[in-house]
Amino acid sequence: MSTIPQPGDEAPDVALQDETGTTHRLADRTGRWTVIYFYPKDDTPGCTTEACQFRDLHADIAGLDAEIWGVSPDGSGSHAAFRAKYGLPFTLLSDEDHAVADAWGAWREKTNYGKTYMGIARSSFLVGPDGRIARTWANVKADGHAEQVREALEEARTANAG
Numbered sequence: 001m002s003t004i005p006q007p008g009d010e011a012p013d014v015a016l017q018d019e020t021g022t023t024h025r026l027a028d029r030t031g032r033w034t035v036i037y038f039y040p041k042d043d044t045p046g047c048t049t050e051a052c053q054f055r056d057l058h059a060d061i062a063g064l065d066a067e068i069w070g071v072s073p074d075g076s077g078s079h080a081a082f083r084a085k086y087g088l089p090f091t092l093l094s095d096e097d098h099a100v101a102d103a104w105g106a107w108r109e110k111t112n113y114g115k116t117y118m119g120i121a122r123s124s125f126l127v128g129p130d131g132r133i134a135r136t137w138a139n140v141k142a143d144g145h146a147e148q149v150r151e152a153l154e155e156a157r158t159a160n161a162g
Contacts, residue, residue: 004105004123004138011127012103016071016093019080024069024091030131033066033157035149037124037140038106042074042082042092046122046142051088053146058089064153071095071106072120105138126152128160 005012014026014036026034037054039047054061054068061068068090074082079092093100101107101120108121122142126135126149134156137145 002103002105002107004136005125005133006136007133009133011125011131011133012100014069014071014093014100016095016100017076018091018093019076019083021076024093026127026131029067029127031129033064033129033134033153034127035061035066035068035124035153036071036104036127037068037122037145037149038071038101038104038120039122040120041072042078043085047072048086050122050140050142050145051082052086053142053144054090054149055086055088057146057150060150061153064150064157066126066153067091069093071100073098073101124149126156128156 011026015023017023039050041047070092073096075094075096083092095101098107106120106123110117110119122140124137124140125133128134135152
């Protein structure tokens with residue numbers, strides 16, 4: 001279990017496939033902003049709320065020259081169905097062995113109904129054009145989170161421009 005990257009840290013590597021088999025590499029995003037959010041499971045209530053709010057703010061976030069990547073342990077078929085069902089215009093990446101989530105500190109011990117297990121802890125990261133973490137959200141509440149990310153991106157871009 002890795003520690004959660006903090007602002008100023010170099011972002012851990014990401015090289016994961018979307019539902020079409022295309023590999024997305026964070027290293028290829030140098031010079032641009034990237035929002036990476038880890039979520040537990042496609043088409044569950046909290047994950048759907050979060051994804052739909054990112055969908056609704058997608059144009060605003062893209063207008064700030066940022067791309068959104070959602071990462072979960074679900075496979076490509078699940079991601080394809082989730083994207084189609086809710087019209088999600090951003091990239092969903094499969095981390096079936098949770099290696100990337102672990103590197104980002106999102107694979108953590110969780111407790112539900114008295115049972116302890118390992119799973120994805122909802123968390124998000126804003127990665128700057130320099131490949132460093134600009135902002136970290138470690139224990140995300142799904143509702144309203146996309147707006148927090150949009151606001152932080154706007155602030156970070158303004159700070160970078162100055």
